[in-house]
Amino acid sequence: MQFQQLQYFxxxxxxxxxxxxxxxxHVAQPSLSQQIKALExxxxxxxxxxxxxxxxxxDAGEALLPLARRILADADTARHEVQELVQLRRGRxxxxxxxxxxxxxxxxxxxxxHDRYPGIRLLVEEGGSHDLVRGLARGALDLALVVLxxxxxxxxxxxxxxxxxxxxxxxxxxxxxxxxxxxAVEIADLEGERLVMFRHGYDLRELTVxxxxxxxxxxxxxxxxxxxxxxxxxxxxxxxVAVVPRMVAARAGQGLRVTPLAxxxxxxxxxxAHRSDVAPPRAARELQRMLLEH
Numbered sequence: 577m578q579f580q581q582l583q584y585f586x587x588x589x590x591x592x593x594x595x596x597x598x599x600x601x602h603v604a605q606p607s608l609s610q611q612i613k614a615l616e617x618x619x620x621x622x623x624x625x626x627x628x629x630x631x632x633x634x635d636a637g638e639a640l641l642p643l644a645r646r647i648l649a650d651a652d653t654a655r656h657e658v659q660e661l662v663q664l665r666r667g668r669x670x671x672x673x674x675x676x677x678x679x680x681x682x683x684x685x686x687x688x689x690h691d692r693y694p695g696i697r698l699l700v701e702e703g704g705s706h707d708l709v710r711g712l713a714r715g716a717l718d719l720a721l722v723v724l725x726x727x728x729x730x731x732x733x734x735x736x737x738x739x740x741x742x743x744x745x746x747x748x749x750x751x752x753x754x755x756x757x758x759x760a761v762e763i764a765d766l767e768g769e770r771l772v773m774f775r776h777g778y779d780l781r782e783l784t785v786x787x788x789x790x791x792x793x794x795x796x797x798x799x800x801x802x803x804x805x806x807x808x809x810x811x812x813x814x815x816x817v818a819v820v821p822r823m824v825a826a827r828a829g830q831g832l833r834v835t836p837l838a839x840x841x842x843x844x845x846x847x848x849a850h851r852s853d854v855a856p857p858r859a860a861r862e863l864q865r866m867l868l869e870h
Contacts, residue, residue: 577615577618579647579648579651580611581618582644583601583648584601584612584615585615585623585640585641585644586641586644586648587601587608588624588631592630592631592632594608594609594612594631619636622636624637661857662858664858664862665695666695666696667695667697667857667858667859668698668699669696669699669719669859669863670699670717670719671698671718671719671721671860672703672707672712672719673700673701673702673708673721674702674705674722674723674779675702675803676804676821676823676824677721678700678702678804679804679823679827680823680824680826681739681870682721683827685863685867686698688866689862689863693859696859701717704778704779705723705779707777708720708722708849709722709733712733713851715854718850718857719849719856719860719863719864720849721738721847721848721849721867722735722846722849723783723846724737724846726849732851732852733850733851734852735847736847736848736849736868738847738868739845739846740843740844740845740846741821741846742821742836742837742843743780743783743784743820743821743822743837743841743842743843743844744820744822744834744836744837745761745818745819745834745837746817746819746828746832746833747811747816747818747833748811748814748832749831750814751814751833753833753835754817754835755769755835759835759836760838761836761837761838762791762837763787763791763837764791764792764793766788766791766793766795766817766819767792769817770796770798770815770816771784771797771798771817771818771819772798772802772810772815772818773785773797774802774804774807775800775801779844780819783844784819784842787842798810798815798816799815799816804820808820808824808828811832812832848867
């Protein structure tokens with residue numbers, strides 16, 4: 577049984593005329609008649625009683641008609657649903673990102689994406705790069721914003737560098753200026769400063785601790801284990817200083833002093849990653865384009 581045969585059958589059932597049905601479905605009348613006969617052979621029953629000038633449904637035809645209409649309606653629904661997805665009117669994007677990027681980079685891009693494609697659901701998962709790479713590998717995410725280099729080799733992932741971001745030192749305006757009180761802070765100046773530090777697994781934690789050790793000292797923590805908002809809040813309260821991305825500091829609002837790191841400073845490279853063996857869905861590809869253009 578072919579889909580096209582059901583279309584022809586319904587057209588004849590509704591018009592009760594082979595020629596008019598053929599015109600309705602834009603096919604030659606002999607071809608339509610042949611397909612109806614093929615359908616009857618397939619089903620093992622006549623569907624129409626053919627009398628000159630009078631076409632009526634047999635009992636078999638009456639039984640098939642509502643089923644055929646339902647099949648055709650379901651096919652139209654399926655076609656519509658797919659077109660909705662293709663034309664970005666519906667669907668979802670599962671995006672992973674580090675918490676600092678959720679605070680700094682993503683709000684503006686996601687707002688622009690939502691304004692353009694309000695029917696697309698955005699599912700955002702926060703985590704460190706290691707967790708996000710695992711999410712991509714098991715198919716739980718379509719895209720992820722990760723920090724390079726990746727914590728473990730990931731040959732099954734494609735990464736595209738998005739931006740290189742400076743890190744800055746934030747502190748309470750009521751506390752002494754970090755380091756020697758100048759316009760910029762050397763990494764070595766953080767020796768003796770009490771740091772507000774992120775939890776284990778945070779990319780920024782590993783980066784900051786590694787920089788301090790390269791400068792010849794072990795960092796001292798005033799408090800550790802927080803997420804981005806907590807770290808900013810603790811620094812604002814004067815518990816210590818924190819090293820955070822410049823974009824995050826710019827969005828943190830009042831109540832924080834922002835001091836740049838002296839050259840060469842500290843930087844992190846943000847990349848957009850997806851699985852190499854599976855093409856991201858259309859909506860995810862559109863979000864990817866907007867992120868790369870941002």
